[in-house]
Amino acid sequence: GCSAYPRVLDFARFRAIADSVDALLMVDMAHIAGLIAGGAHPSPFPHAQIVTSTTQKSLRGPRGGFILCDEDLARKVDFAVFPFTQGGPLMQAIAGKAVCFGQALKPEFSRYAHQVVANCKVLAAELSEAGMRLVSGGTDNHMVLVDVTPLGITGQQAERALESAGIIANKNAIPFDPQPPRVTSGLRLGTPAITSRGMAEAEVKQVAAMLTKVLADVEDKEAHAKVSAEVKKLTSRFSVPGIDN
Known part of the structure; x- marks a missing residue:
């Protein structure tokens, strides 16, 4: 999740490497998600086919996570998450994520990120x-x-x-x-x-x-x-x- 990398990641270069060996590119943007949402760091899209992140850290939300992916991979990702690794939903955490994502859409969040x-x-x-x-x-x-x-x-x-x-x-x-x-x-x-x-x-x-x-x-x-x-x-x-x- 970029936990100890203080520089900007070249996602396009990683995608080129993945394509050269016929692999998918997955990006864990846990630490930099808030910067990406605020426009202060390049986005892994459209280069990555799967992106994972936490919602706490720089995104400033509740403890939790989310997975983003291309549409053709969505069913496989959903099936891998539930029922194999996830149990019942925590509604209070889902509400907290909604607030978090709502804040990330505001101009003041972009100012914070920069x-x-x-x-x-x-x-x-x-x-x-x-x-x-x-x-x-x-x-x-x-x-x-x-x-x-x-x-x-x-x-x-x-x-x-x-x-x-x-x-x-x-x-x-x-x-x-x-x-x-x-x-x-x-x-x-x-x-x-x-x-x-x-x-x-x-x-x-x-x-x-x-x-x-x-x-x-x-x-x-x-x-x-x-x-x-x-x-x-x-x-x-x-x-x-x-x-x-």
Whole structure:
């Protein structure tokens, strides 16, 4: 689902490869579905014959998923889903998806999607300027993947240090990672959540500065406490959609 790929996917090229071996092309767009719906990332259609996605992540819906496909494959897909892998429907989840898809049709959702990408590009630039190594050198979408090896730490250490400072991120494997999956050498960061709260480029620069302070010394509890106070001050200015309003 593009869970650790910070660049734009060339769907047409993938389709050409699939056609060359007489195969179907299936795309899992779980992470980038919201960006695609908002016009901030190229669509897998008409290149893919089957597309799957979750509805949570950047699409900002309830936990769930959906499958899109060419008409000639619909019956086979439906039969594979039910009765073989799906039980009774969750009506509340279906209602939540309807709201989610309705929101994705609005102009403000497109603005959100483009701001997510703009924010992430600023985050990548700020971290790179601070001396951090970014996998692929930057980003074209909603995520940044940082190689924390040059900092002398693991992804697990980075994740825990940031959590102690009030910043939620997750450790993530990187290409040719020498560390085991539970430790990793990478840190994955994303901008959909802070963008949904109304943060823009100026706030992202503050977030990048906080990240840099914490990762400079993952054992400095005093510094982490100071950053935690900064996090609370910043987030107090931005409501959480659906909770604070």
